[in-house]
Amino acid sequence: MPKIYGAEVVGLGKSLPSKCLTNQDLEKMIDTNDEWIQSRTGIKQRYIMGEGEALSDLCVNAAKQALEQAKLDVDDIDLIICGTFSADYRLPSLAALVQDKLGAKNTGAFDINAACTGFIYTLVTGAQFIRSGTSKNVLVIGADCCSSQIDWEDRSTCVLFGDGASALVLRRNEDPNVGVQSSYFGSDGGGKESLWIEAGGSLMPITKEVLQEKKHRVSMTGKDVFKFAINALTTSAKIVLKQEGLEASDIKLLVPHQANSRIINGAAKRLDFNKEQIYINIDRYGNTVAASVGLALRDSYDEGLMKSGDKILIIGFGAGLSWGGTVINWSID
Structure with a gap:
């Protein structure tokens, strides 16, 4: 092999x-x-x-x-x-x-x-x-x-x-x-209109009408995204933990995509994570999309919340619709 x-x-x-x-x-x-x-x-x-x-x-x-x-x-x-x-x-x-x-x-x-x-x-x-x-x-x-x-x-x-x-x-x-262990990904393109930029691609190029109607800007259906996000975070975490043979208590820190504190806290309750296991820094930066999990990892490390030997669970979810997660066996002191 x-x-x-x-x-x-x-x-x-x-x-x-x-x-x-x-x-x-x-x-x-x-x-x-x-x-x-x-x-x-x-x-x-x-x-x-x-x-x-x-x-x-x-x-x-x-x-x-x-x-x-x-x-x-x-x-x-x-x-x-x-x-x-x-x-x-x-x-x-x-x-x-x-x-x-x-x-x-x-x-x-x-x-x-x-x-x-x-x-x-x-x-x-x-x-x-x-x-x-x-x-x-x-x-x-x-x-x-x-x-x-x-x-x-x-x-x-x-x-x-x-x-x-x-x-x-x-x-x-x-x-x-x-380091990085098993992972899980999911996608549902049928939910694309819940969070998308309709114009600017090859299907709908930029025109005067597009600019007037602001179809080149982010559009979101908040209620749909909120419900999806809690389910996606919960599902991703459960599947990755099962793949690794872990329980919530084995995880030192859950570092999720920072989209909304209510989404994170709502999913955490479903997963039986305690407050000390959840990292949230959305108050400082808002939703920085692809940057968010990395910013949270850096900040949590700087705050001394992880050390060599810890298991860190990271989860993402967003437009696509898309979601996924992985476990990191941490090795930086």
Whole structure:
């Protein structure tokens, strides 16, 4: 049988835009208020891109942090994968821009668009390149510039999202029980209209009418997404735990996609996780789509909530509809 390697997490990084937009700032822009936003989402503030800021630059900043922690040089990386739905350009990929700006000469690069599940898809894809022996060191990035994709007059969406980038370095380990373990993915394209951008693709190119009707902006059916998200988070967690032969009590930390604090807490109750096992930082950043799980991993690590030997469960869910999760056998102290 072919040898299976371990895909060990050895570095983490994050980067945020310079502008912080609080709920109080939004009160001056649209018909909303801080109490309404916090009670329904848990969000207090979010960061948004300013003039001259590029998502690829945030990715590079996050990547450099992760590489420094991993004690690796840029040329040690042989693959870069970016999860995003809002790259700097339609072409080329965000990963190609990151490769160029990092000066990485020995690497392939490509993007994955799985929206809010993007970090999970990207991480597990990178892990498979390592576990199969194809790659030695993979740079995984989750990043989105949501502020350029939403309608700032639609309070049902503009209060939810923020911009940011997160990065993670995977390194080959001889022990297959180290790092990223089994995973689970799900998808339901029939639910696409619950959370989508209708125009801007090949089916509906940008026209004057599209711009007037704002079909090039994010559109969401909140009630449908809320119900889907709780079920997707719960289902993904249960399946991954079963695959690994684990119970909720075996998990040191559940790090879910940060979409809404009510979604996370609602799913946690169904899964029998206690409050101390759930990591939530949506109050700081809002929903940063593909960046969110990586931001949460970096923050929880910085807060001393995980150590070598811990089992970390990460879950994503979002547009597609898509969902999935994996367990990481943590090895960074």
